[in-house]
Amino acid sequence: MGCDDCNPQIPSDPMPVPSPASIGRTCTVVWFRDDLRISDNPALDAAVRRGRPVVAVYVLDETSDGIRPLGGAARWWLHHSLGRLGDRLRELGVPLVLRRGAALASLTDLVKSTGATAVTWNRRYGSAEIAVDTAVKTALANSGVQVESFAANLLHEPWTLKPTSGPHYKVFTAFWKAARSSGPPRPPLPTPGGTEPADRDIPSDALEDWQLLPRQPDWSTGLAATWTPGEDGARERLGCFLDQDLPGYTRLRDRPDHAATSMVSPHLRFGEISPFQVWQAALARGDESGVDKFLSEIGWREFSWHLLFHNPGLASTNLNxxxxxxxxxxxxxxxxxxxxxxxxxxxxxxxxxxxxxxxxxxxxxxxxxxxxxxxxxxxxxxxxxxxxxxxxxxxxxxxxxxxxxxxxxxxxxxxxxxxxxxxxxxxxxxxxxxxxxxxxxxxxxxxxxxxxxxxxxxxxxxxxxxxxxxxxxxxxxxxxxxxxxxxxx
Ligand SMILES: Cc1cc2nc3c(=O)[nH]c(=O)nc-3n(C[C@H](O)[C@H](O)[C@H](O)COP(=O)(O)OP(=O)(O)OC[C@H]3O[C@@H](n4cnc5c(N)ncnc54)[C@H](O)[C@@H]3O)c2cc1C
The missing domain is CATH 1.10.579.10 (DNA Cyclobutane Dipyrimidine Photolyase, subunit A, domain 3)
Structure with a gap:
C-alpha cells in the first residue's frame, strides 16, 4: 500500500513543494509516538479529516540527542502494541510504516518518498523530544509541508497551568486545585471513519527485525500472562476496574493483597488510552466513592509531567x-x-x-x-x-x-x-x-x-x-x- 498519487519519484534535495495539481490528491502522514491508539487521537483525526489517503509512521529513534532508549520491558510492550496498532489502522485503510533511526532523517525521507503535503502528530513534553519535534517541524515547514501538532496525552499541557508566583507548581495540591478549577477536560474524539485507501507499497521495516522481544533468555512469559497490550486491552482493563473495583478503590488501593487498582498505567504510558477517555469513563460512574481519588491519581501523572517539562533533568538531577x-x-x-x-x-x-x-x-x-x-x-x-x-x-x-x-x-x-x-x-x-x-x-x-x-x-x-x-x-x-x-x- 502507499499513498494515492503521491509523487512516484523520490525527489532530490531541496524537497519540492508539490504542484497545485498534485496537492489535491496527495497524502497526509501521521507520526505516532506515545499515542498508540486510533480513538481520541487528534493527530489521526485531523489527518483523516483532510480527506486524502493517510500514511501512519512510527520511528524507533534511538540515536537523536538525549532520547532515552526504552528499557527491556517497555520494548516488549512496544512490540505488541505496534502490532495491534497496525491491525487497527489497516481496518481504516491506513498503512503503518516502521522506520528505525533519527526521527528527523526518517520523517523527511518518508515525506519525500510519498510526496506528502501534511504531517500531523500529538505533542510530547520531554526536552529532547521537544527539540527533535521542533527540528522536524522546521525542516518540513521549510519544504512547504504543512505541520500540525495537537494536545492528546495530558489533560493539561505543562505550560497551561501557572501559579501566581514562581515559574511552575511545586506542590501537588495547589497544582491539582488549579487543574480542577480550569474547566472540564474536552470530551474524547470518536474513532475516525475509514480513509481513501492508498495504492502503493511504502517501504517499511519488519517489526520482528527490530528485535524488541527478549531472546536467550526469554524472560517475558510472565508479562505475556499478565497483559494485553493495545487499545482493546486498555479499554477492557479500564472497564473491568470501573465495574468491579472503583467503589472500593479509596479503601483498598494501598493493599497489594487485593487487585484494587486499575493497572492501566502501561496503557496510559503508551497512549493506548488517553487521559480524556479515562476521565470521561470514570466520571460517567457518577459520584461513586473512589472517583475523586482515582482522578487525583491521574492528577499525579499530570503533575509529574508538569515537573518534567519545567525540570528537564528530573531523572538525573536532585530537585533539591x-x-x-x-x-x-x-x-x-x-x-x-x-x-x-x-x-x-x-x-x-x-x-x-x-x-x-x-x-x-x-x-x-x-x-x-x-x-x-x-x-x-x-x-x-x-x-x-x-x-x-x-x-x-x-x-x-x-x-x-x-x-x-x-x-x-x-x-x-x-x-x-x-x-x-x-x-x-x-x-x-x-x-x-x-x-x-x-x-x-x-x-x-x-x-x-x-x-x-x-x-x-x-x-x-x-x-x-x-x-x-x-x-x-x-x-x-x-x-x-x-x-x-x-x-x-
Ligand atoms: C518509585 C516509584 C516509581 C514509579 N514509577 C512509575 C512509572 O514509571 N510509571 C508510572 O506510570 N507510574 C509510576 N509510579 C506511580 C504508580 O506507582 C503507578 O502509576 C501505579 O502503581 C500504576 O498502577 P495503576 O495503574 O493500577 O494505578 P491506579 O491507582 O489505578 O492509578 C491510575 C493511574 O494514575 C496514575 N498514577 C497513579 N499513581 C501515580 C503516582 N504516584 N504518580 C504518577 N502517576 C500516578 C497512573 O497513570 C495510573 O495508571 C511510580 C511510583 C513509585 C513510588
Missing part, C-alpha cells in the same frame, strides 16, 4: 540541590539483592519479584521498595530509577523519576527524608494476612501470619532457604538519619 552532597553508598551486593528480591524483607522482595515477573509493581510496594533502596541501603535513587526504567512495562519518563525523587525526599512536594518506612510494619499493615508476600515468595508460603513478615524469627528450619536480612532495619535507619543530618549541618 542539598541532596547533591548525600553520601550514597557504593554497594553492588546490596543493589543485587534488591534487584533480585533477596533482601530478606518479604514485602520488599515480593515487590521486586512481582516487578521482574510481570513488569509491574503495586504502588504502595513501589514506595516501600524504593525507600528500602534509598534509605536502608543508602544507594543512590538514580540506580533504582534506572532499574525500574528497565523492568517496568509502565516505565514513564516523568512518573518514574518524579516518584523516585518523591521517595528520596529530593523532589517536589516530596516525602521528608526522615520518614523512613519500616518494611516489617508496612508489610503487616498493608498485607495483614501475608497473602501478597506468600504469592511472590514461595519459600515463606507456609509460615504463620505472625512470622510471614519477619521470617528471620523462625526458630525451626531455615524459612525455606529465604535469605536473612541484608541489613538490620533499626541500624540502617539510624545510619540514614545521621547521613541526612550531616547534610543539614
Amino acid at each position: 540541590p542539598r541532596f547533591d552532597r548525600f553520601p550514597w553508598r557504593d554497594d553492588d551486593d546490596g543493589l543485587d539483592a534488591w534487584q533480585g528480591g533477596r533482601t530478606g524483607y518479604p514485602i520488599v522482595d515480593a515487590g521486586m519479584r512481582q516487578l521482574w515477573t510481570t513488569g509491574w509493581m503495586h504502588n504502595r510496594v513501589r514506595m516501600i521498595a524504593a525507600s528500602f533502596l534509598i534509605k536502608d541501603l543508602m544507594i543512590d535513587w538514580r540506580r533504582g530509577e534506572a532499574w525500574f526504567w528497565d523492568t517496568l512495562v509502565d516505565a514513564d519518563a516523568a512518573n518514574n523519576p518524579a516518584s523516585w525523587q518523591w521517595v528520596a525526599g529530593s523532589g517536589a512536594d516530596a516525602a521528608p527524608f526522615f520518614r523512613i518506612f519500616n518494611p516489617t510494619l508496612q508489610g503487616r499493615k498493608f498485607d495483614p494476612n501475608g497473602a501478597y508476600v506468600r504469592r511472590w515468595i514461595p519459600e515463606i508460603a507456609d509460615l504463620p501470619v505472625s512470622l510471614v513478615h519477619e521470617p528471620w524469627k523462625v526458630t525451626t528450619g531455615d524459612a525455606g532457604g529465604y535469605p536473612a536480612p541484608v541489613v538490620d532495619h533499626a541500624v540502617a535507619r539510624r545510619r540514614a538519619l545521621d547521613a541526612f543530618k550531616g547534610l543539614k549541618d
Whole structure:
C-alpha cells in the first residue's frame, strides 16, 4: 500500500513543494509516538479529516540527542502494541510504516518518498523530544509541508497551568486545585471513519527485525500472562476496574493483597488510552466513592509531567540541590539483592519479584521498595530509577523519576527524608494476612501470619532457604538519619 498519487519519484534535495495539481490528491502522514491508539487521537483525526489517503509512521529513534532508549520491558510492550496498532489502522485503510533511526532523517525521507503535503502528530513534553519535534517541524515547514501538532496525552499541557508566583507548581495540591478549577477536560474524539485507501507499497521495516522481544533468555512469559497490550486491552482493563473495583478503590488501593487498582498505567504510558477517555469513563460512574481519588491519581501523572517539562533533568538531577552532597553508598551486593528480591524483607522482595515477573509493581510496594533502596541501603535513587526504567512495562519518563525523587525526599512536594518506612510494619499493615508476600515468595508460603513478615524469627528450619536480612532495619535507619543530618549541618 502507499499513498494515492503521491509523487512516484523520490525527489532530490531541496524537497519540492508539490504542484497545485498534485496537492489535491496527495497524502497526509501521521507520526505516532506515545499515542498508540486510533480513538481520541487528534493527530489521526485531523489527518483523516483532510480527506486524502493517510500514511501512519512510527520511528524507533534511538540515536537523536538525549532520547532515552526504552528499557527491556517497555520494548516488549512496544512490540505488541505496534502490532495491534497496525491491525487497527489497516481496518481504516491506513498503512503503518516502521522506520528505525533519527526521527528527523526518517520523517523527511518518508515525506519525500510519498510526496506528502501534511504531517500531523500529538505533542510530547520531554526536552529532547521537544527539540527533535521542533527540528522536524522546521525542516518540513521549510519544504512547504504543512505541520500540525495537537494536545492528546495530558489533560493539561505543562505550560497551561501557572501559579501566581514562581515559574511552575511545586506542590501537588495547589497544582491539582488549579487543574480542577480550569474547566472540564474536552470530551474524547470518536474513532475516525475509514480513509481513501492508498495504492502503493511504502517501504517499511519488519517489526520482528527490530528485535524488541527478549531472546536467550526469554524472560517475558510472565508479562505475556499478565497483559494485553493495545487499545482493546486498555479499554477492557479500564472497564473491568470501573465495574468491579472503583467503589472500593479509596479503601483498598494501598493493599497489594487485593487487585484494587486499575493497572492501566502501561496503557496510559503508551497512549493506548488517553487521559480524556479515562476521565470521561470514570466520571460517567457518577459520584461513586473512589472517583475523586482515582482522578487525583491521574492528577499525579499530570503533575509529574508538569515537573518534567519545567525540570528537564528530573531523572538525573536532585530537585533539591542539598541532596547533591548525600553520601550514597557504593554497594553492588546490596543493589543485587534488591534487584533480585533477596533482601530478606518479604514485602520488599515480593515487590521486586512481582516487578521482574510481570513488569509491574503495586504502588504502595513501589514506595516501600524504593525507600528500602534509598534509605536502608543508602544507594543512590538514580540506580533504582534506572532499574525500574528497565523492568517496568509502565516505565514513564516523568512518573518514574518524579516518584523516585518523591521517595528520596529530593523532589517536589516530596516525602521528608526522615520518614523512613519500616518494611516489617508496612508489610503487616498493608498485607495483614501475608497473602501478597506468600504469592511472590514461595519459600515463606507456609509460615504463620505472625512470622510471614519477619521470617528471620523462625526458630525451626531455615524459612525455606529465604535469605536473612541484608541489613538490620533499626541500624540502617539510624545510619540514614545521621547521613541526612550531616547534610543539614
Ligand atoms: C518509585 C516509584 C516509581 C514509579 N514509577 C512509575 C512509572 O514509571 N510509571 C508510572 O506510570 N507510574 C509510576 N509510579 C506511580 C504508580 O506507582 C503507578 O502509576 C501505579 O502503581 C500504576 O498502577 P495503576 O495503574 O493500577 O494505578 P491506579 O491507582 O489505578 O492509578 C491510575 C493511574 O494514575 C496514575 N498514577 C497513579 N499513581 C501515580 C503516582 N504516584 N504518580 C504518577 N502517576 C500516578 C497512573 O497513570 C495510573 O495508571 C511510580 C511510583 C513509585 C513510588
